[in-house]
Amino acid sequence: MAANPLHTPPPPQDTTIFKAPVDRPSRRVRMNRARRYVWNHAVTALSVLSTIVVIAPLVAILAYLIYKGASSLNLGFFTHIPAPVGEPGGGMANAIVGSGIVLALASLMGIPIGIAAGVYLAEFGRGKLLASAVRFTADVLNGVPSIVMGIAAWVVLVKGRGFSALAGGVALAIMMIPTITRTTEEMLATVPHAIREAAYGLGVPKWRTVLSVTLKTASPGIITGCMLAFARVAGETAPLIFTAFGNQFWSFNLTEPIAALPLQIYVYAISPYDEWHRLAWAGSLVLIVMIMAAVTLVRIYANRGVLKGAS
């Protein structure tokens, strides 16, 4: 055994004393490590800080709204219509329902049209002149100030016909469409071509592939786009001033003026009465909470059907 030089046992070692590694890294390597350490932590700190900067205004607004508005919230706020000046009580029940009606109308019109246009851009319009025109129009429309949109809606829908809930819904729908169209297009573009080919290879026609495979695969992103558009128009006031107009009483007639939360908040906030100011704060709080609730509900519902391990 001992004759084999390859099998010489290792020399006995002193295991009681810790020995520092023999090769101390060079100065350059040590500087490099130190620099990376500092940069790594600096950038991490920066991103945490940015997150706080982003979230802080939201938290601040919500806290202030609760502070100002929560005290005016009671059952009457949700069940009564506005009281005449000087009378105590009164609520925004008609405005809450009115907002719901106008937003439902806007979503019913805006979401299908927006998604359909996005599908056209992504699946059928590649390289076509019409598609470029639609894309350009959508981008411009996205930048049109909401007050201009309101005046335009007034000229087309209200002038000569009178203010109506329907006109309000159309104005908001037109504001939703560009956002939804562009997100739908972008989300469809992220669906890998291999997945479409899988469907074509099974003898599935293109229209069916788009409806049941491509759109479904892109649906989480498209739903997010729809929620963003919804949340954006839910608080719009300017287009509604020229279309839905507002109403101090109950109205369920789509061709009549209708109350909406942002309008009611606006009217109360610029009034000279303290009681109305308090109600405006409460209305703002309710509006924000309603938008948050709607977005959260849709998210929960959209995530429910997701399978184990789906990416």
Add this chain to the structure above:
Amino acid sequence: MGVGIDVENLNAWYGSTHTLQDISLNIPANHATALIGPSGCGKSTFVRCLNRMHETNPIARATGVVKMGDVDIYEDANPVEIRRRVGMVFQRPNPFPTMSIYDNVASGLKLNGFRNRAILDETVERSLRAAALWDEVKDELKKKSGASLSGGQQQRMCIARALAVDPEVLLMDEPASALDPVSTSKIEDLIFELKRQYTIVIVTHNMQQAARVAENTGFFLNGKMVEFDSTHKIFTNPKDKRTEDYITGRFG
């Protein structure tokens, strides 16, 4: 049962690139036919012409005669119907990510409007058994997403999905090139089983794989088919010098 394919003077283009030039060959029914050749030689384009997938690319074009049995697939039928008769398995597993294993396998039928539950259940089981995947997934068919399986399992699921529409021909475009050796050997065993019932055309970069699974082999080079013969002949006594160079590893 499978059906043979006669290809005569097939030419294909991508834009102005002439990717396939005058390909003529005879693919016998119920046999496996392998296509080998270096990357970019046109073998993938060739199989994509056999189920008219080639033309899903807007700049692609093909001419020539491809006869499946008595049917000229470019003259007598529409592409969507042809793709139901000619199944395809792609290089990378491409499960539908939003669908369960069951729905993935049933997708060819379901997306074409087929709704009978009992027949769907039976087809899914038969297809997964044929793809040698049934025992691994039978307990989580509807709970688990098809995308959550391992790569090898996904590819066998894609084979099951292609089989579920009951095709006569199965095109496999490098079906094992993204898989590990164990999964690869499972897919090869599967091809052995499947060729009893289907005509199989398999594109492969792996010459041992061609030798193991296919009765006939075609060698493609620069858009032309250099040689087509029995696999044994191609690998032991090729007629063309270029074939010999390729299979002995002198290039490509």
